[in-house]
Amino acid sequence: MIDKKVQIGDKKFTLGVFNDEGKLLNAVRSLRKKEVNIFDCYTPFPVHHLDKEMGIKRTNLTVIAFICGALGTTTGFSLAYYMNVLDWPMIIGGKPMDVTVFTSFIPIMFELTVLFTAFGMVIAFFTRSSMIHGFKQDILDLRQTDDLMLLAIEVNEDQPISDDEIKSIINNEGALEIRERGQALEVTY
C-alpha cells in the first residue's frame, strides 16, 4: 500500500520556495502546461485545488470508509442476533425474542457502523500516507509546517524541459528562492 515513489528518500530536487498559495498554484499550473512532472508540494495548510492542479487523483479512502461501515453494521447485527436470539434468548414479560426484535438492535448497529468507519478510515489514511512510526520522515525545510510553501520537482531525465527552464518558470511565478537539494533534511527521533 505504501508507495515508495512518493517518498523523498535521497532523490535530487529542484525546490521552489513560496510564501503565497496563489503564486504556488500559478507556478504549478505553468509547469503542468509544459507537462513537467511535479513530485510534490509541501504546505503548512491545505491549499484548495492544489491537488487537482498537480494532477493527483481523488483518494479512494471513501470506499474503505464504506466497506468498514458495512462491516460495522453487520457486526452489530450479528453480535445482537447471536447473543440474544441464538445463544441465549432472554424472555422478558413473555415477549418473543427472535428476529422481530430487530428494531431494538438498530442503535448498536448504528454505533458500530460509525465506530468501524472512523477507525477503519483513519487507519487506512495513516497507512496510505505512510504515517507509521518507524519510518524515517522526510522534511525539506523546517518552515514548511510554519509559513512557507515548497514546490518539489525531481531532477531526472524524464522531465520534458531542462532544469534551467523549470527554474526560470518557478522564478517568474514569484518564488522567494530556488534551491537544489540532493538529500532530505533528516529529522530523526
Add this chain to the structure above:
Amino acid sequence: MYQAEIRKPLVTGGKSYADVTNDICRPIENKPSSSWWLGFSVALVLLLVLIGTLGWTTWEGIGTWGVNKTVMWGWDITNFVFWIGIGHAGTLISAILLLFRQKWRMSINRSAEAMTIFAVLCAAVFPLFHMGRVWLGYWPLPLPNAFGSLWVNFNSPLLWDVFAISTYFSVSLVFWYLGLIPDIATVRDRAKSKGRKFWYGFFAMGWNGSARTWARYEVVALILAGISTPLVLSVHTIVSFDFATSVIPGWHTTIFPPYFVAGAIFSGFGMVLTLLLVARHVMGYQDYITSEHLEAMCKVILLTGSIVGLAYITEFVIAAYSGYEYEQYAFMNRMFGPYAWAYWTMMTCNLIAPQVFWSKWARTTPWFIFIISIIVNIGMWFERFVIIVTSLHRDFLPSSWVMYKPTWVEAGIFAGTLGLFFTLFFLFAKFLPVINMSEVKTIIKDKE
C-alpha cells in the same frame, strides 16, 4: 471568490502565517504564567477531592450517597447527563458546522473538541461508580460470559448507552487527534530541546504537509464530520431513551430525544463560552476569537435555549392534555411540589435568561456573556436534576414517596469531576495549540 464588503474578517489584526504560528505556539513554548499555575493548582486540589470521594464510595459502598429505594438515580445520573450534554457542543462545532461550511468554527473547534473529550471522561465516572462494584465495570460489555450463559440485553437502552458513549468518546478522540497532527508537526519543527522534538515528533507521526496527504486528509475530515453528525445526535437521543423508554410519569414522553439534543447543545455552548471567554482573555487571543465568534455562539444559545423552553412548555401542555392523572400530577409536583425551587431555577436560567441575546449589546459584551454562560450551565444542571429527582421521588405509590438529599460524598464527586475537567483543560492549554493553526491559516485572508 467574491465576498461582500458587509462581511467582517474572521481573524483581525492583519496576521501573517508566521504571526499565527508565533501567537499560538507562545503558551506552549514559554513557561506557564502565574494565573495558569493558580488555576491548575485549584483544579488539582479538586481532582484530589474526586479521588478521595470515589475511594470512599468504593471502600464503603453506595450507602455513602443520598440515593435510596425510590430515588435510585440522584446526583450521579444528573451529573452524568450534565457532562455528556456539555460534550455535544464540541462535536457540533467541529462536525456540523464543518458540513454547513461555517468558517468561524475554525478558531474555536480545537478547544471545543478538547472540552468534549474531557466532559465525556467526567461523565463516564458516574455510571461506572454507581454500579457499586467498579471493578466489575466491564460487565456491560458483550464479552463471553464466564459467570453463566447470560449475555448482555440488547433491548436495553442502558446497553445502547454503553455503545453510544464509548463510540462517541473514541470517535471524538480520533477526530481531535487527526486535527491536531499538522499542528503538532508545527510545534515539532520549532522545538529546540531534545525531549520536545521526540514527543511532538512522536505524536506528529511524521507529518510533512505533502499535498497528497492534505488531499486525503481533507476527505477523511469530511467523512469523519459526516459520521460524527448523526453520531452526536444519536448519543443524546440514546441518553434520553434511558428515561423515555421507562414507564415513570415525567420520563415517558416522546419529545425527549429532540429536547435532550437541543438541551445538550445549549448547555455545551454555555460551557464553551465560559471556557473560551477566560482563555481568550488570559492568552490574549482576541484577534482569533473575535466578538463575531462570541456573537455567533450567543445566537446558537438563543436558538437552542428557545427550543428547550418550547419543549418545557410542550411537555407540560401534553401532560395536561393527556388525561393521565399520574403524568399530570408529575408536572404539577414539579411546579408546586417540594422541589419547585429547582423547577423555577431551571425555567429562569434556561427559558428566560438566554432571551437577553436578542440584544446585540448582550451578544457582544464579553463580561455579560460570561455571566449568562454561567447561568446557562447552572440552569442545565438543574434541568437534569428536575427531570430525574422530581419524577422519581413521587411516583405511583404514595407510601414510597420520599425526599432526596445529596450527601457530602456526592457533592465531592461532582466538584471532583469539575477538577478532573479543568486539570485536563489546563494541561491541554499548556501542551497543545488551543487554536487550530493550519485551519486558521486558510482563513486569515477570508471573511465570515
